[in-house]
Amino acid sequence: MGVSTSIPKGTRDFGPVEMIRRNYIFDIIRTVFRKYGYLPIETPAMENLTTLLGKYGEEGDKLLFKVLNSGDYLSKSNQHNLENITSGALTQLITKKGLRYDLTVPFARYVVQHRAEITFPFKRFQIQPVWRADNPQKGRYREFYQCDVDVIGSDSLFNEYELIQIINCVFSELGIRNIIKVNNRKILLGIAEILKEDKRFIDITKAIDKLEKIGIEGVNREMEQKGVSGNAIDKLQPILFLEGDTNTKLGKLKEILKNSVIGIEGVKEMETLFSYINLASLKSIVELDLTLARGLNYYTGAIIEVKATDHQIGSLCGGGRYDDLTSIFGLKGVSGVGVSFGAERIYDVMQILDLFPGKGEENVDIMFVNFGSNEECYSIKALTKLWKAKGISAGLYPDPIKIKKQMAYANTMNISFVAFAGEDEEKKGVITFKKMVSGDESKVRISNIIGDVRKLMKD
């Protein structure tokens, strides 16, 4: 062998079967987004580092892939003394661009940059890969797709309802049974207020966000370490695990939070949202989950997370309302709400639960056998006619190798019909079609090849 043919760790090649399955997921998501009136945008893979740095915390900055400046970048950097320079200082000197880390920050940048052309409320979706220099492990990659849908420039709770409808529609079309968990950062802030720990709100939400990973003891330990008082932690427990249906929980919360203006605001928002949800009959189960916190600090209102019912795998979709995302780029007072579907986890769940539609999507309908140069003209004539038919995929085996080998190829490739256009067939003006799954053979007239083949394919 010559040069190594490996690819960078954490990245993947997608072969035809994976691609067709991935496109199946993306097509459904895209169609649902369009149906609900969202329009596509795309942003470049590379963003200026000034756009990306400082938006994902210190850890996130480290996980950004940075792109080396072009040309003789050292001479351009006006600093030749690199003796004893640190990696960090050198990076600043020789990189200006990075690969996007998510679709949220590029979207915020997009909205600010194009605000003069955009008609608000702006309903957009974006399906593109993102890159993170994370340590690769099962289900975690360095290149992966996100499917984001957001509406920006409206603070109506109707948008939250619409997103829940979108989630319901996407997963229902994909066939994934699911629970949509909803909470509100205002309720969490209200709880922190009545516990007199509003200064440690971020610490509390970050701890609660880990509930699934580290259990309630772990959450309590982390809050304690961050300085949350034992009294507050004790008082928090029964609130986090309030029992009953959503209405009951909201009723109890109203009582608990009666002295917190922001908390009551959160409860009222949830009441409105659930009043909308109750107008529809959804396949998804929607429930208020007070332990849902979402780690990201830019969420300011409703937060949403989706789990598969039939397989434990972390969330398939998540998001929430952000009141001030674009302010990092200087545009204040623009509220938005959105969710992001994780294509890789959805793929894994569908694979595990065997939810992809059967074979038939990825194969070719018809393969003509190649009998060699004497007969090929007749095959090519027939095939060229067939190519004019919409929705039929067809080809000729390109080389006149042994018929047995050609049939083996057709088998491996899951070809539906093999067509024989030999000397005999040419004389009679027909083509023999063999249905591979049954072995049944039929004659098709070349004069009516499209019609006859369509009939065959329906049978």
Next chain:
Amino acid sequence: MGVSTSIPKGTRDFGPVEMIRRNYIFDIIRTVFRKYGYLPIETPAMENLTTLLGKYGEEGDKLLFKVLNSGDYLSKSNQHNLENITSGALTQLITKKGLRYDLTVPFARYVVQHRAEITFPFKRFQIQPVWRADNPQKGRYREFYQCDVDVIGSDSLFNEYELIQIINCVFSELGIRNIIKVNNRKILLGIAEILKEDKRFIDITKAIDKLEKIGIEGVNREMEQKGVSGNAIDKLQPILFLEGDTNTKLGKLKEILKNSVIGIEGVKEMETLFSYINLASLKSIVELDLTLARGLNYYTGAIIEVKATDHQIGSLCGGGRYDDLTSIFGLKGVSGVGVSFGAERIYDVMQILDLFPGKGEENVDIMFVNFGSNEECYSIKALTKLWKAKGISAGLYPDPIKIKKQMAYANTMNISFVAFAGEDEEKKGVITFKKMVSGDESKVRISNIIGDVRKLMKD
């Protein structure tokens, strides 16, 4: 304003209108590729630099975007003495990955890496962005899409015919009138042989490749500078500009090249290919163009290039046969042939010739007016019913702002119908639909909203 919101030079944001037009092009190309039996693959944006370097010439190496190693890369590089280091030496020390420069080299890498799983002949297509640190100028970007279609593992000329059919089909569906120019590197090599300049074959083809840019005088001057004899240059002129139709040209070439084995082989290949082409009636004009050379050295047989008839813009698609592409990764003797469609140029031609389908693709079908919290339940009920209908896109204006402003929004967004579900309508169990283009109003029954709306949309 806060932080700058610019993006790296040579890159672009795509807004909804551009996206829908770009997807229109990609969808047609993808559907045609599938119809002809080609299957999708995708490769990672980043490849190891060992895969990319040395494949695109010295100039190409410079145009690769290189990605900085992660973490404390200097300490990992085992070399702390960076004093007086050059940019080139430093790059070797601190980068291992680069962004893909085209789809051909990653495809060759893919074929070699996955050769055990692949059933040959392997018919694949790939539609992904590529990155080049070229100087941006009109129509030339640092991030742009390529749409490659190749069959590898077969040397049958039927594959070339199939690609010409694909080209014909794609441009016919897009509505772009075009000429497919075909030539054969073996014919060019034969010509070099009979001119006794086969050692300068690459110089000759590189010069001829510039014909359009620098004219025949320029080409001759360049050949002279490269050491091609005056006698050879003189003899070349009438051959390059042979007159007559393809058959006539091939006949004359047979005579001219009778002493070149490889040249006659090229002529015979073209005879076979044109005998296939003559079986079909194509919208594209296909012609043998002896001045077509294609700069890339890996082409060994047929070469193909497509030009728009109605607008001069360089080639919209190009490619050819390569007999040994995978040998750079250690897999020898695998012949392939493929073409690449340039999405950006196709977009530009379609824009200039006004070939995109009219508005109607990018807009939302229905927008409910928001009358405020008293009426919103009725609107949401109606909308929620409508969302169950396949192929209808609909929404509610999320905020109860002035009706006039909501109507202005509907106008700007090219919404087809505005729906009014007010108090009056609720009493009667109807919704008023206003067709925006005509101003016509109709009542729709909420009990049969989907059927009634479908009827409205058809009118």
